[in-house]
Amino acid sequence: MTRTLLGKQSTLTRRSRTFLAAGALEIETVEGYTGARRQVLFDEVTLVTLDRRRRVVTLALYGVMAAVFGFFALVSDERPVVVVMSLFALFACVVFSLEALGRNFVTVFGKRGNAQMVFRLSRWRAQKVFDTVCDEIRRAQAAGAVTPRP
Amino acid sequence: MTASPHIDQRGCPRCFEPLPVVVLQFGEVHCGNCALDFRAAVFEPPVRAVAVVQAEGSAASASCARHARNAAVAACDLCGAFMCGLCRVESAGKVICAACFDRERTSGEQSATFTSWRTLGWHSALASIFVWPLSFVFGPLAVFAAIRGVIQDRRHGERSWGSAAFSILGGLLGLGFGLLVTFTLLSGRRKH
Numbered sequence: 180m181t182r183t184l185l186g187k188q189s190t191l192t193r194r195s196r197t198f199l200a201a202g203a204l205e206i207e208t209v210e211g212y213t214g215a216r217r218q219v220l221f222d223e224v225t226l227v228t229l230d231r232r233r234r235v236v237t238l239a240l241y242g243v244m245a246a247v248f249g250f251f252a253l254v255s256d257e258r259p260v261v262v263v264m265s266l267f268a269l270f271a272c273v274v275f276s277l278e279a280l281g282r283n284f285v286t287v288f289g290k291r292g293n294a295q296m297v298f299r300l301s302r303w304r305a306q307k308v309f310d311t312v313c314d315e316i317r318r319a320q321a322a323g324a325v326t327p328r329p
Numbered sequence: 330m331t332a333s334p335h336i337d338q339r340g341c342p343r344c345f346e347p348l349p350v351v352v353l354q355f356g357e358v359h360c361g362n363c364a365l366d367f368r369a370a371v372f373e374p375p376v377r378a379v380a381v382v383q384a385e386g387s388a389a390s391a392s393c394a395r396h397a398r399n400a401a402v403a404a405c406d407l408c409g410a411f412m413c414g415l416c417r418v419e420s421a422g423k424v425i426c427a428a429c430f431d432r433e434r435t436s437g438e439q440s441a442t443f444t445s446w447r448t449l450g451w452h453s454a455l456a457s458i459f460v461w462p463l464s465f466v467f468g469p470l471a472v473f474a475a476i477r478g479v480i481q482d483r484r485h486g487e488r489s490w491g492s493a494a495f496s497i498l499g500g501l502l503g504l505g506f507g508l509l510v511t512f513t514l515l516s517g518r519r520k521h
């Protein structure tokens with residue numbers, strides 16, 4: 180059975196991957212070395228959403244860090260201190276920029292469960308997955324007809 | 330297993346606060362609970378009714394093995410028993426009867442859990458590189474887990490050669506480094 184990887188979502192202890200399979204989304208979640216597999220059937224999907232989120236606390240924290248380290252890099256006379264502070268400021272700026280771009284979430288609500296995929300940097304990719312999933316769901320639900328009782 | 334009360338309710342994708350369908354149907358939605366703006370596509374799943382045909386009673390028509398009054402609509406792919414629309418179960422691309430489905434579930438063939446060989450390969454490769462005394466254990470384990478991971482992924486039509494290559498190379502590198510350090514230490518001892 181062939182399936183296409185749509186997106187992922189990771190935390191410190193858990194990694195989830197969502198695949199487009201025949202008639203359903205398959206979500207594989209791995210915690211440690213044990214994985215679990217579940218499905219969200221297209222016939223049971225009630226809602227699909229697309230949104231962008233930014234973590235304000237992380238933005239503020241790394242913004243302050245970049246400012247502080249940058250300040251110390253500018254005012255210090257000792258070369259090693261300037262180099263180290265510049266590196267820390269650069270790191271903080273990179274994280275701040277990544278966080279400012281935000282993370283794009285595609286969430287699929289089913290009757291018995293939901294699937295969520297996270298896309299960093301690429302809004303276009305999240306939009307494409309959103310459109311693909313919606314098209315597949317429309318096709319599957321249009322094909323599912325009410326079968327009358329004889 | 331109790332489901333979260335939010336799972337089967339349409340709502341905000343961040344706080345899962347239920348929202349009325351009329352609001353979601355606008356397309357661009359603002360959640361009043363967590364202030365998230367999101368785009369929504371609402372679907373109405375079809376209602377399926379199982380068609381149950383009564384058996385005609387003549388010898389020519391096959392009836393369900395479990396429900397004698399219902400006409401058989403299919404035969405089980407595993408045991409061959411005739412089954413009506415109520416007994417018919419589609420599982421992993423096969424059409425099987427309820428009894429075979431229960432048997433597969435209890436025997437573990439329908440298990441939804443699996444060992445992530447790819448993850449084990451990665452971690453073993455890293456352990457063999459950074460913890461050289463254990464490289465003799467983790468090095469071969471990384472290679473074995475990488476191969477098992479490739480086989481596991483191929484069953485699902487995936488390609489994970491990059492991940493497998495890292496695990497195999499890392500495992501061999503760690504093993505080689507462990508051998509080199511051990512040999513160097515032993516040679517140093519002999520000289521003294």
